[in-house]
Amino acid sequence: MQPYQNPTYFLYLLVGLLPIMIGLLYGRRFKVYETIISFVFLVLTFGGDKWMQGVSIIGYLICELILIFAYLHYRKSKNSTGVFIGAVVLAILPLVLVKLTPFFAWQHLSLFGFLGISYITFKVVQIVMEIRDGTIKELDFKGVLHFLLFFPTISSGPIDRYRRFIRDYDQAPKQEKYLKLLGKGVFYIFLGFLYKFVLAYLFGVVMLPYVSKMALASGGISKWLVAYMYVYAMDLFFDFAGYSLFAVGTSYVMGIETPMNFNKPFIAHNIKDFWNRWHMTLSFWFRDFIYMRLVFFMMKKKLVKSRITMANIGYLTLFLIMGLWHGLTWYYIVYGFYHAFAIIICDAWLRFKKKHKKQIPSNKFTEIFAIVLTFHVVCFSFLIFSGFLDTLFFR
Known part of the structure; x- marks a missing residue:
């Protein structure tokens, strides 16, 4: 039985977790x-x-x-x-x-x-x-x-x-803390229902097959390919975020504060901000156990003098590994390099912006523009990630 896939699983979950909930309410695990x-x-x-x-x-x-x-x-x-x-x-x-x-x-x-x-x-x-x-x-x-x-x-x-x-x-949480965890856990589970069984169903089951069919029929670059990009991005987010909410909600009910995995990623102001919001536990794991260690190794061995070059090598290595982790296909590897170069460009822009802070405007319009631009950069990366371009152009 696939976790969090059907009502029967949630029924078993409720029955199984009930004694744990009762015990934690009385401070016992x-x-x-x-x-x-x-x-x-x-x-x-x-x-x-x-x-x-x-x-x-x-x-x-x-x-x-x-x-x-x-x-x-x-x-x-x-x-x-x-x-x-x-x-x-x-x-x-x-x-x-x-x-x-x-x-x-x-x-x-x-x-x-x-x-x-x-x-x-x-x-x-x-x-x-x-x-x-x-x-x-x-x-x-x-x-x-x-x-x-x-x-x-x-x-x-x-x-x-x-x-x-x-x-x-x-250590079991105190009753007052556990009641807060329980409330959050229940909320996250119900939000997961909205994400997974309503919104992901709408985008992934209802809309995605239709737009993919129309995109394949149109061939090449078309409005349907653009539509596929947006619909796939929404389906990917709501499906994965829904699963994550179920996992976090269930953990909270069990008195375990499992970290959140998503934090409104589509309002990120730049690609670095996006990776601090999207699949956060994976992003932070790769940052802490691959990127930081690689950069420290290069510093310790004095392999590269420039800190900027060192950071860029770290980004390329990090996202290549992330792409390969998803699968040994060209579009996963391209997806990894795409994000590496996006972050390298983002870093360069942030350095330039800091240096010319007085000359570059910063207002509500520029903030909205940054969010919209980041959203489209991310959506295009998901189009690459989906493998649909492989089907459309190479098969």
């Missing part, structure tokens, strides 16, 4: 019960005709847990960069194999192909890197397992951080 419920919902997700995914996730978890605790044990006495890099490579290897699987004849034999592997892998890499940094010195096996398999977010995020999650998991 029933960890054993939460473990049982997590197991039940994981069976719902990976059981039945998806039993192979269930087997895959068990094998994957065994490998990753051995890796995490082996590296933790090693790090207590040693700190070799080579061992650290090896641990990170081993952590992401299953995900890399899954991404490469479609290109080989043995794709039906994928060992680690299961729903949510990317998000669990990001969590594993985060733990390994923070062990290396010394910010994580001790790990609780049950806590790590619960963190990796936290069922509300397993399929589509958001991506939480281990230390933040454990603080919530280890």
Whole structure:
């Protein structure tokens, strides 16, 4: 059963969460019960005709847990960069194999192909890197397992951080705080219904097939291609944001303050502002664990003198990896480079604007213009991301 896809899932969710809600209202967290419920919902997700995914996730978890605790044990006495890099490579290897699987004849034999592997892998890499940094010195096996398999977010995020999650998991919130969390959680779930089952349905099921058909019939660049760009962008946002709201809302009901994933991204004033609003947990994960570390490495080794050049190399690397993570197709890679160059141009403009602050007007009109321009830059990137241009021009 796909998470958050049908009324039956939400009915099971309500029944399963009720004892947790009662316990938290009285300041108690029933960890054993939460473990049982997590197991039940994981069976719902990976059981039945998806039993192979269930087997895959068990094998994957065994490998990753051995890796995490082996590296933790090693790090207590040693700190070799080579061992650290090896641990990170081993952590992401299953995900890399899954991404490469479609290109080989043995794709039906994928060992680690299961729903949510990317998000669990990001969590594993985060733990390994923070062990290396010394910010994580001790790990609780049950806590790590619960963190990796936290069922509300397993399929589509958001991506939480281990230390933040454990603080919530280890201590039940006070009643007053939990009532606020419960209220927000219920609100987010109902907002998710609006996004996913009304607006995403309108754009994705009702409108998108029609505009795509008309765009293909028209051929080339046409008003229908433009319409497809807008409709796809809206469908992508409301569908993904809806799922994220369900995950965050369910987490809040369980007394876990999972971070939000979206913050009104279509009113961003520039592309950097957009990435601080869109899929925020992924954006911040890539920023903290790839971009910042790469820039620090270049600074430490004095590979590049110019800070601007260093930042630009970081952007290109970051978004290339992000594009490849989505899939090994030309349009995902172009999508990544498109955003890298957009941010490089944005950075250059912000530097120029700061230098010529008095000469460049700043008012309501320029603010609206910036929002509209950013919106169209983003929508065009989603058109690339959709793969529709590949279908329209190359097939």
